[in-house]
Amino acid sequence: MQMSHRISGFQASPIRRLSPLARAAEKRGTKIHYLNIGQPDIDTPQVALDAVHNYSKSFIPYGPSEGLPELREGLVEYYKTLGVNDLESDDILITTGGSEALQFTFMALCDPFDEIIIPEPYYTNVTSFARAAMVNLVPVTSLIEDNFSLPPIEEFESKITRKTGAILICSPNNPTGYIYTKMEMLQLLELVKRNDIFLIVDEVYREFCYNGEFTSILSFSEYSDRVICVDSFSKRYSMCGARIGALVTKNREFLDSVLKLSQARLCPPDIEQEAAIAALKTDTVYIDNVKEEYKKRRDFLCEGLSKIDGVISCVPKGAFYLVAQLPVDNAEDFAKFLLNDFSYDGESVMIAPAEDFYVTNGIGKKQARIAYVLNTNELKRAIKCLDEGLKAYNSR
Numbered sequence: 455m456q457m458s459h460r461i462s463g464f465q466a467s468p469i470r471r472l473s474p475l476a477r478a479a480e481k482r483g484t485k486i487h488y489l490n491i492g493q494p495d496i497d498t499p500q501v502a503l504d505a506v507h508n509y510s511k512s513f514i515p516y517g518p519s520e521g522l523p524e525l526r527e528g529l530v531e532y533y534k535t536l537g538v539n540d541l542e543s544d545d546i547l548i549t550t551g552g553s554e555a556l557q558f559t560f561m562a563l564c565d566p567f568d569e570i571i572i573p574e575p576y577y578t579n580v581t582s583f584a585r586a587a588m589v590n591l592v593p594v595t596s597l598i599e600d601n602f603s604l605p606p607i608e609e610f611e612s613k614i615t616r617k618t619g620a621i622l623i624c625s626p627n628n629p630t631g632y633i634y635t636k637m638e639m640l641q642l643l644e645l646v647k648r649n650d651i652f653l654i655v656d657e658v659y660r661e662f663c664y665n666g667e668f669t670s671i672l673s674f675s676e677y678s679d680r681v682i683c684v685d686s687f688s689k690r691y692s693m694c695g696a697r698i699g700a701l702v703t704k705n706r707e708f709l710d711s712v713l714k715l716s717q718a719r720l721c722p723p724d725i726e727q728e729a730a731i732a733a734l735k736t737d738t739v740y741i742d743n744v745k746e747e748y749k750k751r752r753d754f755l756c757e758g759l760s761k762i763d764g765v766i767s768c769v770p771k772g773a774f775y776l777v778a779q780l781p782v783d784n785a786e787d788f789a790k791f792l793l794n795d796f797s798y799d800g801e802s803v804m805i806a807p808a809e810d811f812y813v814t815n816g817i818g819k820k821q822a823r824i825a826y827v828l829n830t831n832e833l834k835r836a837i838k839c840l841d842e843g844l845k846a847y848n849s850r
């Protein structure tokens with residue numbers, strides 16, 4: 455019996471594939487600081503947890519494939535708080551996380567071997583979503599020395615072919631923390647309009663902006679028929695395991711197409727949608743505090759990294775990641791070393807090698823994505839481990 459050629463070409467996630475090494479280190483008694491994964495350690499809003507505790511249906515039903523009406527209506531109100539006033543609940547389809555929103559989008563927009571243009575580095579799981587849909591990702595490289603800002607628009611234009619279905623960006627960006635400016639978005643919108651393709655914008659980190667103004671793609675109403683926004687409750691309300699996301703667009707043909715996929719998977723999870731409905735009622739103070747906490751962590755991490763010899767880091771304006779260039783030839787080998795062969799005061803650190811956040815071979819080999827999802831006390835120890843780990847690795 456053989457598995458498909460398709461699945462054998464899938465990558466093991468660079469965010470998770472070193473986990474067995476981390477578990478083995480823990481078994482040996484080493485404390486591991488997990489900076490590899492975007493799993494916030496912040497409490498979920500109490501209103502959302504209460505909704506789970508108070509779930510009162512006598513059985514857990516299948517709901518509508520497009521999501522519960524109260525949740526879609528709740529999101530219409532939420533987007534108004536971002537200054538987006540022209541949405542109706544029919545412009546919103548609830549998905550099982552932003553992950554499913556991305557998968558549905560690829561399936562609906564592209565035939566096998568069609569292309570999606572993406573600035574690299576990018577959220578590495580997109581590689582698997584593209585592969586499942588048999589879509590080719592066409593990269594435009596953004597550079598650490600430019601703080602990963604949008605590469606010249608001509609580079610995107612030169613990559614457009616008959617096979618191009620869309621350009622996909624993520625803002626605030628995972629893994630770089632870059633927030634695309636209004637001007638950069640307008641350049642992209644003009645480009646997709648000229649070429650009659652779509653612009654997909656993943657805004658799952660929308661609430662986490664520390665510097666620079668964030669503009670939602672949903673606010674460019676003139677281009678709304680070719681814009682698809684990916685959203686998620688995972689990070690905003692620290693409810694990653696609830697698996698609630700959304701697709702938002704004024705393009706009804708696209709949403710009608712996606713609905714066929716949604717119907718095949720029946721519905722998003724019911725209890726978690728109730729939690730999401732409640733989460734939308736979260737006091738804004740919650741978000742303000744969370745944002746303040748991440749900003750503190752970002753500043754702390756950037757300062758810590760700037761003091762380590764040979765480390766070059768971007769300065770993230772949002773989300774909770776950064777990409778750092780390390781003074782090593784191969785960040786994956788170094789990440790393994792940290793887990794297999796190193797500890798400092800009984801502790802070590804897990805980072806995500808960044809090579810697989812790129813399509814282009816070889817770029818990012820010296821880079822790692824670091825998530826600042828731990829409190830500053832833990833971050834301090836993690837930075838120390840990284841510093842001592844680099845010294846130990848380079849003096850072997």
Ligand SMILES: Cc1ncc(COP(=O)(O)O)c(C=O)c1O
Nearest residue numbers: 551552553577628658686688699
């Ligand atoms: C940029 C980006 N998009 C989408 C997702 C998917 O999130 P979820 O499926 O939990 O909504 C993630 C998760 O880390 C992400 O970083």
